[in-house]
Amino acid sequence: MIDFNVYKPKKNEVYAYKCPECGTLDYPAPMICRKCGARRDPSGVYFSSWEKIPLKGKCKLLTWSRVYALPEGFLEKYLIFGIVEFENGLRASGRLLVDKPQIGMNLVAKVGLVREKVDEDVLGFMFDKED
């Protein structure tokens, strides 16, 4: 018998990657460290795998737009997008759940369903007001 309880359930997380040589964090995952040039092998076969650090928590809004020109597959009238900066200095683009955003406002990054594809639910950042 196989006990599936030994498997960890898939987590709703987005990751930054930490260079094992110099500790630099980057998002999205690079293939060469921007700081020291160490190589990353996504499979971890040839080079040591990089530590995945969940990118979440408090962040600050740098800029945003309410976008009506959406691509194929999105039926919403509009979506609001923004770029944020996390407390560790990393930045990311993502969906904004705040209806009246303001540059500089404090937000918290959650992870949710951002796109539905055939046989695949795409997870990504949802930035919301702090609770």
Added chain:
Amino acid sequence: MRKVYIVGIGHTNFGNLSELDLDLVDIMAFASTEAMDDAGIRKNRKIVDQVIVANMGGGIINHQTGIASSLVSRLDLEPAMAELIENGPASGASAIKMGFACIASGMVDVVMVTGGELMRTVSGWEGTDFISTLLHPEAEYNYGLTLPAFGGMFTRLYMERYGLTDRELAMVAVKNHENATKNPYAHVITPCTLEAIFDNPDVDTVNPYIAEPVRLYSTCPVSDGAASVIMCAMDSPKMGYFKKKEPIVISGVGSATDTHCVHQREDPLRLKAVQLSAERAYKMAGLSAKDISFAELHDAFLVLELAISEEIGFFKIGASKEAVVKGVTRINGSLPINTSGGLKAKGHPVGATGVSQVYELVKQLRGEAEKGRQVKNPKHGMAVNFGGFGNNVVTTICSKECKK
């Protein structure tokens, strides 16, 4: 390095060409044939050694590959060498750069560069998705982010930092549309006034938001069309075929890249690839910003005309809006920008745009621009073609006379 002349230019009208019984390669062939006729070599067309095609969406939108080979055959240009260059919305200038390099290196003498796009055959929904495929697949595209989304976020940040107003942005639209009304190849020839698109109680209906604060009239239309240039080495005996028109020299070419994701830039409001591509082109030409007589700048979103004009040294960072208000960049100003109407009004068939910008430089430098939009005695024209959201930018400088 050998000197490279532009000896022939061709252009189709820009607009919605999807209703015509023409395919992508037919449209490219029209522009190419115009360039051959302009150069006076249609009968001697086999002197073309190399064809370079610029196109972004043939594989996705038109379901066609091997486009360069197809164009050569449709023009009876075999056995010329032929390749396709894809660099997103900067494909056109990249193709010109590669054609320039083919000649400058001594590999060939005569190159024809043709850029074209036929993207109105699909819905706006699909077209927006197609252009978005140039974004980072995981960190940007998956979210439903689009180029207008980045245009909106960039515009908001620019307004916040430099105090640019919605009305000043509308003034750039009016200027570019004014130039386009005199350009028979432009997509939007209808006149546009400040009263119509901004000083109007119905502004949100007439000029609605596409991606706040970017409105309909602060972004370019989706266009089809093609443009072509023929180049020849100055020292080639084949220059003897090109007696019909005054040759224009490509005096500087430069390009540069920046991070794929906008969020990875130290300052998301600085366009380093623009600045560096211009610096490289200036260096090759032995020129600086003050030498440039007029420019075609990639105004896919109007704020980019302003930001690019600053990065290339025309104005101080954050100060270009004052030049707009004073009329410096209008056709009769001291530094006209987007004399063709720009992407805003001439249109933006992505693969054709960079070639079309250089077409405009040559037309102005020859003194052949239509009445009312000819720059007075221009010596050096500059084109900046912007790929991705600023992650791959190509600058081309064309001159009336050899500088070195």
